[in-house]
Amino acid sequence: MRHLFALAAAEPSQLMPARMQMAFTLGVHVVLVPLGVAFTFITLIANYRAIRKGDDVALLLAQRWSKVAGVLFAVGAVTGTVLSFEMGLLWPGLMDNFGAAYGIPFMVEGIFFFLEAIFLAIYIYGWDRMSPWLHFWSGVPVVITGLGGTLAIVSANAWMNQPGGFTLKNGRVVEVVPLEVIFNQAFWYEGLHMLLAAYLVAGFMVASVYAVGMLRGRRDRYHRLGLLIPLTVAAIVVPLQFIVGDSTARAVYKDQPIKFAALELVPKTATDVPETIGGLWINGEIVGGIPIPGMASLLSGYSTDTEITGFETVPEEDRPPINVVHLSWDVMLGLGTFLLFIAAWFGFVWWRKRDIPKTKWFLRIVAISGVAAVLCMEAGWVLTETGRQPWVVYKVLRTSDAVTSASGIWGSFAIAMVIYAAVISAAVIVIRRMTKRWREVGTSDHDVPYGPPPTDIDLTHSRSTKASS
Secondary structure (H helix, E strand, C coil), rough: HHHHHHHHHHCCCCCHHHHHHHHHHHHHHHHHHHHHHCCCCCCCHHHHHHHCCCCHHCCCCCHHHHHHHHHHHHHHHHHHHHHHHHHHHHHHHHHHHHHHHHEEEEEEHHHHHHHHHHHHHHHHHCCCCCCCHHHHHHHHHHHHHHHHHHHHHHHHHHHHHHCEEEEEEECCEEEEEEEHHHHHCCCHHHHHHHHHHHHHHHHHHHHHHHHHHHHHCCCCCCHHHHHHHHHHHHHHHHHHHHHHHEEEEEEEEHCCCCHHHHHHHCCCCCCCCCEEECEECCCCCCCCCEEEEEHHHHHCCCCCCHHHCCCHHHCCCHHCCHHHHHHHHHHHHHHHHHHHHHHHHHHHHHHHCCCCCCCCCCCHHHHHHHHHHHHHHHHHHHHHHHHCCCCEECCEHHHHCCCCCCCCCHHHHHHHHHHHHHHHHHHHHHHHEEEEHHHCCCCCCCCCCCCHHHHHCCCCCCCCCCCCC
8 A cells, every 4th residue: 555655656746637637528528429420320220211111200200310419419529629639738748759650540530520520411401402312321421430430539549559550769659650550459349349339329328218208108109119229229239249349358368468457356377267246456355256266267268277467467556456447347247238138138029029028117227228338338448548557558658658747737627527517518408408399399390301291290100101202
């Protein structure tokens, strides 16, 4: 414990507030990413169904979801811009010395961002100005550019975990190979893991809104379809995410052994290592937890004879915060298993009856699934970022060497919190007013494009024969 206090005293005074500000702003922004990336895809599914099957309820959902997506995109643009400024203001040691490499994915993301904004505007304002199929296809680039932008940002983070594509001379980057920077060793598994997380989170978040509505007695077709479309997307993605997550954990075992030792709570190098559920590392020993014999070794290398490097093999100052990393891992796996259970329940009933489960308990767990999915994703990002510490660029640049020497970080942190609170509060107010108006309008939403007359829309049974052009 005395050694920990000595380490804290040796760190720059700006490090703690800089870390807290970065954690806060990133933690807020990452919730908006799935809604920007995957919500538009869910909207296009409803749009496609509306045109293909002449489903005016799906058409109404698609139009309303597109408006919500527009509001959330605007909020994401603000929070993302703050993050980009923070990279230079809070971490000049990273940007000054490694900006020539680290900045490449951000440049690519900027291109995708502007294209996404353009096509999203065309899609939102094109509802009553284009033919049905032309309008639908104008939304496809929104999904594609959202995917590209997300992969670009994840590429930057993956590069921090597995840096490559540059030559370092006297602490500075002198030669850069852009494609090797973008497609670094961690890019593929981190990128796919985040994309699946985005679709998983967006699916459960949207479905949870309609589950709450159904619990309040709104059992019409509008709410059933509003739950069915996003929940189907989420249910398909969850098992795929477990497969990719398993590969990701195995890659971390190979490339970042100390991070892996922290998440599995392995102090000493050994074989036949148990999987410890729960538990804490306190005063040099594991306290509490439920060990599953040999499971950590088995999952790492398909054999209980697999050796796992312990975190005690490196000095204490080179270790990540053990308990934070391990508990984040437990939370992510626990909530992920909960979401897998929901997907399995829904899938089984749909396979048997082509319907959602009728019980209120199913609606109750779907109603909380959105929050569970967000917490699961947040835990995964905490694990990713804190597990790399004390390195901001793994084994190349320490976080304490990258932080700014400027004073007043606590003040900028407070300003960032005020800005985020104002922007998010405004977004919540706008969306609540939109949904309130939609409930009041009910079956007479005059904004419905290329569909039947508003008076013909029956949210309970409606399925028109063909959407007019």
